[in-house]
Amino acid sequence: MPAWLHLMADSFWPLLKAGLEFTVPLTLISFTAGLLLAFAVALIRLFGPAPAVAVVRFYVWLIRGTPLLVQLFVIFYGLPSVGIVLDPLPAALIGFTLNVGAYNSEVIRGAIESISKGQWEAAYSLSMTRWQAIRRTILPQAARVSVPPLSNSFIALVKDTSLAAVLTVPEIFQAAQRIAAVTYEPLILYTEAALIYLVFSSVLSSAQVRLEKRFGKHAAFAGRTQ
Amino acid sequence: MIRLSHIQKHFGQVHVLKDVGVDVPEGSVTALIGPSGSGKSTLLRCVNLLEVPESGELELGDARIVFQPGARTAFDAIQSVRRQTGMVFQNFQLFPHRTVLENVMEGLVTVQRWPRERAAGRARELLAKVGMLEKADAWPATLSGGQQQRVAIARALAPSPRVLLCDEPTSALDPGLAKEVVDVLRQLAAEGMTMLMATHDLRLAASIAQQVVFLENGTVVEAGSAEALFTRPTDPRTRQFVATLTEGLPQAWTVPVRP
Numbered sequence: 001m002p003a004w005l006h007l008m009a010d011s012f013w014p015l016l017k018a019g020l021e022f023t024v025p026l027t028l029i030s031f032t033a034g035l036l037l038a039f040a041v042a043l044i045r046l047f048g049p050a051p052a053v054a055v056v057r058f059y060v061w062l063i064r065g066t067p068l069l070v071q072l073f074v075i076f077y078g079l080p081s082v083g084i085v086l087d088p089l090p091a092a093l094i095g096f097t098l099n100v101g102a103y104n105s106e107v108i109r110g111a112i113e114s115i116s117k118g119q120w121e122a123a124y125s126l127s128m129t130r131w132q133a134i135r136r137t138i139l140p141q142a143a144r145v146s147v148p149p150l151s152n153s154f155i156a157l158v159k160d161t162s163l164a165a166v167l168t169v170p171e172i173f174q175a176a177q178r179i180a181a182v183t184y185e186p187l188i189l190y191t192e193a194a195l196i197y198l199v200f201s202s203v204l205s206s207a208q209v210r211l212e213k214r215f216g217k218h219a220a221f222a223g224r225t226q
Numbered sequence: 227m228i229r230l231s232h233i234q235k236h237f238g239q240v241h242v243l244k245d246v247g248v249d250v251p252e253g254s255v256t257a258l259i260g261p262s263g264s265g266k267s268t269l270l271r272c273v274n275l276l277e278v279p280e281s282g283e284l285e286l287g288d289a290r291i292v293f294q295p296g297a298r299t300a301f302d303a304i305q306s307v308r309r310q311t312g313m314v315f316q317n318f319q320l321f322p323h324r325t326v327l328e329n330v331m332e333g334l335v336t337v338q339r340w341p342r343e344r345a346a347g348r349a350r351e352l353l354a355k356v357g358m359l360e361k362a363d364a365w366p367a368t369l370s371g372g373q374q375q376r377v378a379i380a381r382a383l384a385p386s387p388r389v390l391l392c393d394e395p396t397s398a399l400d401p402g403l404a405k406e407v408v409d410v411l412r413q414l415a416a417e418g419m420t421m422l423m424a425t426h427d428l429r430l431a432a433s434i435a436q437q438v439v440f441l442e443n444g445t446v447v448e449a450g451s452a453e454a455l456f457t458r459p460t461d462p463r464t465r466q467f468v469a470t471l472t473e474g475l476p477q478a479w480t481v482p483v484r485p
Contacts, residue, residue, distance in 0.1 A: 118319040121276050125313035126333035126385065127305055136336050140323045218323050218365040 004188050011179045011189060015196050018175035022089075023200065026161045026171065030093050031154055034100020041105035046112060047130070056105070063102035069163055071095050076167045092164040100157060107149045111142035144215035151208035155201045162197070172196055227252040228389055228422065233272055233282035233293075235265075235444075242268045243279070244444040250389065250422050250437070255415045257435035257452070258424040261467065265444040266424040270393050273422060274311040275304045286310055287388050312382030316394035318374040320366040326353065326377050327362040333385045345384075352380035356410050372403030376410055383414075390414065392423035396430055408433065428468065432456055440464045 001009075041056045048056070063071070076091040086094070115138050123133035165174035176193035180186045228250035235243040242265045250256045258266035271277040273286065279293045289306040291299060320329050330349035334340040340348075353359040356376040366374055375395060382390055395411065396404035408430055415421060415434050425431055431438055432452060439449040440463075448455060448464040459465040 116319075118315060118317055119321070122313075122315065122319035122321065124276060125274055125308065125311070125315075125382070125391075127308040127337045128333075129301075129305075132336055136332065137321055144323070215323075218325075218367060 004185070007183060007185055007188055008192050011176075011183075011192060014179065015172055015175050015193060018170055019172045019196055019200060022164070022169055022171035023158070023161050026089070026092060026096065026164060026169070027154075027158050030096035030161075031100055031157055033093070033097045034157075035104060035150075037097060037101030038104035038108050041101060042108035042112060043134075045105065045109050059098075060102045060105060063098055068095065068099055068160060069166070071098070072163055072167055088164070088167040088169045092161070092167050092169050096157060096161065096164075099160075100153065104150060104153055107146050107153065108142070111146040111149075112138055114145055115141050140215070144212070147208060147211050147215055151205065151211070154208075155205060158201045158204060159197055162193075227285075227287060227420065228273060229283075229285040230269070230272060231283045233269065233279045233284075235268060235272065235277060235279050237268075242444050243272070246282075246441070246444065246446055248439055248446070248449070250420065252388075252420050253418045254436045255419075255421040255423070255434050256437040256439065257431035258422070258439050258441060259426065259428060259431050259467070260441035260447075262426065263443075264441040266426075266441050267393055269441065270391055270422060270424040273389070273391055274308050274313055275299065276313075278304075309385070310388040312385065312387035312390050314375065314378050314382050314390065314392045314395050316397050318366075318371070318378045318398075320374055320378055320381070322366050324366075325362070326358060326364050326366065326369070329366065329377060330380045330384050332381065338385060348384060349380070352383055353377070355383075355413075356380045357406075370403060371399045372406040375399065375403075375407045379407070379410055379414075389420045389422060392421060392425070394425055394427075395423060396425070396427050404430075428456075428470065440467060442467075 041060065044052050044056045072092065072095045075095050076086060076088065079086065112134075119137055119141070120133055123137040128136065161171055162173035164171050165177065168174070170178075172193050176189045180189040183189065229248075231247040233243050233246045235241075246265070246269055248256070248258070248269065258269055260266045268277055272279050272284065275284075278299050280295050281293050283293065284291045284307065286307050287310045289303070289310065291303050291307065293299060320326075321332065324332065327346060327349050330352055331340075331342070331345040334345035334348060335342060350359060350362065353362055356379055358373060358376050358380065361369060361373065361377075366377065369377065375398075379390075379395075392411070396407050399407060404427070411421070411423075411430075412434050421434075423430070423435070435452045437449070438452045438455040440447045440455065440459075440461075442463055448459060448461045455464065456468050459468055
């Protein structure tokens with residue numbers, strides 16, 4: 001066995017373990033929390049009172065307009081100056097959740113707005129309340145429209161979690177850095193880290209296909225029939 | 227039993243309804259006819275408050291709402307009216323993510339909190355009535371327009387409304403498909419269902435309605451029995467409009483010729 005392959009085999013388990021212990025939970029927790037946040041923000045944007053709309057617009061503007069890396073630095077290295085000291089993992093979770101929330105609130109808002117006015121009226125004509133109309137009529141249709149852009153965002157998040165390395169979270173990239181620092185084999189270690197990200201995001205994208213099938217079972221894609 | 231009086235409505239600068247009043251007697255069919263932009267659809271939508279009038283009064287069964295400029299109509303009041311109405315739309319507006327059966331069950335399950343089995347039973351009865359029972363498990367997208375509209379009628383009837391509102395129920399359909407829908411509506415009319423429909427399909431109005439209201443530019447030009455309005459219109463504008471109907475009337479009627 002050549003030396004580089006040997007090194008890869010030796011470091012494979014530590015990197016995978018870092019992925020399973022940190023990258024995956026970091027991704028799943030911040031995506032779930034971020035989606036809930038995004039949903040609330042979208043509903044406020046669409047139906048909230050003016051002051052609340054102004055607040056959420058400011059939030060989306062702020063998060064989308066600044067680099068994620070800088071946000072993570074502010075949360076982890078900056079906030080202690082005002083007495084807010086966070087551990088690396090919670091700091092990363094907060095940063096990623098705020099990001100997922102801001103970007104995907106716009107995805108969800110767009111998906112809700114893409115459902116025709118007639119569907120709302122059909123729901124209202126059956127005496128549904130606004131919440132019933134949203135839950136029973138609008139969201140199931142909006143969910144289908146939002147699966148591809150939300151999946152994009154999810155896969156981007158898998159890779160963005162590598163930024164948590166700078167907050168000293170021992171996820172895949174941080175683990176690769178540590179091993180590279182003692183073996184002096186950056187090419188091998190970082191390539192291996194890249195491959196592990198590739199595996200994680202491929203497994204996760206296969207979930208997108210299943211989700212699209214599930215939400216789209218009632219509709220045929222018209223473009224393909226020609 | 228449905229009485230709209232002194233209804234005023236603007237869309238921006240456009241005065242859509244100008245002091246309009248309509249009476250719909252129970253157990254009969256009333257058609258709102260008129261050219262596009264006459265306000266007939268808006269007036270119909272004022273009955274279940276998809277459009278809320280700026281001023282005027284709506285009486286429907288035991289509900290009575292007075293509209294005043296600048297005053298918000300309470301949601302409870304809106305619901306008290308909607309619970310007594312069902313609506314059929316020009317473009318059907320079936321819920322595409324629910325099967326035919328689920329579409330008809332939706333109002334019963336979500337709004338009236340019926341248990342699913344009981345709701346499914348009533349939905350099947352209604353689908354049988356409109357001739358769509360064999361498509362109970364189909365997706366709406368797989369049905370023809372006429373079939374979708376018949377399912378939409380069953381969905382609107384499921385919560386047992388006092389009145390069925392039909393907004394251009396045949397306008398998106400070719401004559402053959404429209405006939406399926408007209409046959410269902412005629413059967414409902416024969417069973418004594420109270421209906422109010424907005425339509426520019428004069429054949430539909432003439433063949434089903436007992437009362438006809440002719441609107442133009444947001445005002446009622448003429449209202450009366452279908453036979454009187456189609457055979458002896460008094461206003462020249464009504465005469466001109468109904469003259470476009472040249473066939474499909476009962477033979478005993480004489481069709482007015484444009485003066």
